Amino acid sequence: MERVPILKIGDILLVSIQVDMSDQTAVALQEDLAERIVATGCHGVIIDITALDIVDSFVGRMLSTIASISRVLDAETVVVGMRPAVAITLVELGLSLNGIRTALNVERGMELIAIERADDDHDEPDDDPVPEPTASP
Amino acid sequence: MTSGVDLGRPQTQSVGSDEDVVRVRQLVRTAAVAVRLSLVDQTKVVTAASELARNTLVYGGGGTVEVTAIDNGRRPGIRIVFADSGPGIADLDLALTDGYTTGGGLGLGLSGARRLVDEFDIQTAPGQGTRITITKWSR
Numbered sequence: 135m136e137r138v139p140i141l142k143i144g145d146i147l148l149v150s151i152q153v154d155m156s157d158q159t160a161v162a163l164q165e166d167l168a169e170r171i172v173a174t175g176c177h178g179v180i181i182d183i184t185a186l187d188i189v190d191s192f193v194g195r196m197l198s199t200i201a202s203i204s205r206v207l208d209a210e211t212v213v214v215g216m217r218p219a220v221a222i223t224l225v226e227l228g229l230s231l232n233g234i235r236t237a238l239n240v241e242r243g244m245e246l247i248a249i250e251r252a253d254d255d256h257d258e259p260d261d262d263p264v265p266e267p268t269a270s271p
Numbered sequence: 272m273t274s275g276v277d278l279g280r281p282q283t284q285s286v287g288s289d290e291d292v293v294r295v296r297q298l299v300r301t302a303a304v305a306v307r308l309s310l311v312d313q314t315k316v317v318t319a320a321s322e323l324a325r326n327t328l329v330y331g332g333g334g335t336v337e338v339t340a341i342d343n344g345r346r347p348g349i350r351i352v353f354a355d356s357g358p359g360i361a362d363l364d365l366a367l368t369d370g371y372t373t374g375g376g377l378g379l380g381l382s383g384a385r386r387l388v389d390e391f392d393i394q395t396a397p398g399q400g401t402r403i404t405i406t407k408w409s410r
């Protein structure tokens with residue numbers, strides 16, 4: 135079975151899907167990514183689908199699952215490079231890529247992740263002094 | 272019913288593994304380009320074929336896909352038949368409902384594929400297998 139390579143660029147994992155994936159390859163990618171997020175501590179995942187000429191319900195579901203898994207592992211996923219014909223077809227198929235962030239290209243995807251992370255840090259309550267819990271008598 | 276004459280020999284691909292589903296997509300893509308479907312229509316018919324071939328594999332227990340270039344005198348098109356001798360579909364209306372699945376999928380394969388093509392014909396009965404014919408015309 136073919137495996138899709140995962141590249142680490144700074145704090146981001148980049149997956150550029152260059153082959154027409156079999157269902158097994160798609161499932162393996164999902165698992166490989168989860169492992170790499172934990173192993174590297176990366177906070178962003180970019181999936182580049184520029185080379186994909188179709189996204190069917192299986193791959194669409196894989197993209198949603200990757201986004202959910204990475205969120206649980208404290209990483210943001212952005213799907214980039216979706217072709218217009220693919221977007222049109224996905225909508226007609228009835229697939230709403232729920233919870234998936236998209237951007238035009240890898241560069242924009244990286245910007246989006248940087249903005250997301252900055253916002254997250256802002257909201258982070260950890261930095262605020264937390265009052266010591268008062269011991270109950 | 273379906274219409275149009277065959278142009279040339281149909282191409283057949285057996286479906287017994289998920290690698291075969293990839294091969295079906297490639298076969299349909301090549302045929303769709305050959306009959307000059309627009310880029311969006313190529314994308315739609317390859318996506319529909321991917322959904323139906325996967326159903327043939329997963330629910331039909333495998334089968335065959337036959338791809339034919341056709342012409343109805345006014346325009347060319349592509350016809351694809353997905354056939355299996357699996358359990359068949361007991362309640363077709365239900366199976367064609369968006370979101371209905373017995374396999375933990377999204378339940379969009381059948382209903383979505385029907386929306387993506389110009390003609391959609393399905394013959395199935397419990398214990399009789401399933402045979403789905405789709406057609407996409409070049410505009």
Ligand SMILES: Nc1ncnc2c1ncn2[C@@H]1O[C@H](COP(=O)(O)OP(=O)(O)OP(=O)(O)O)[C@@H](O)[C@H]1O
Pocket residue numbers: 191192322326327330331355357358359360366367371372373374375376377378379380381382401
């Ligand atoms: N060739 C077939 N033989 C028997 N049953 C089938 C066949 N194709 C589809 N079905 C039945 O119809 C249901 C709906 O199919 P559909 O492709 O719409 O959804 P799914 O395969 O369950 O999910 P998805 O395609 O969205 O991943 C299936 O769950 C299955 O019960």
Ligand SMILES: [Mg+2]
Pocket residue numbers: 322325326376379380381
């Ligand atoms: Mg299906």
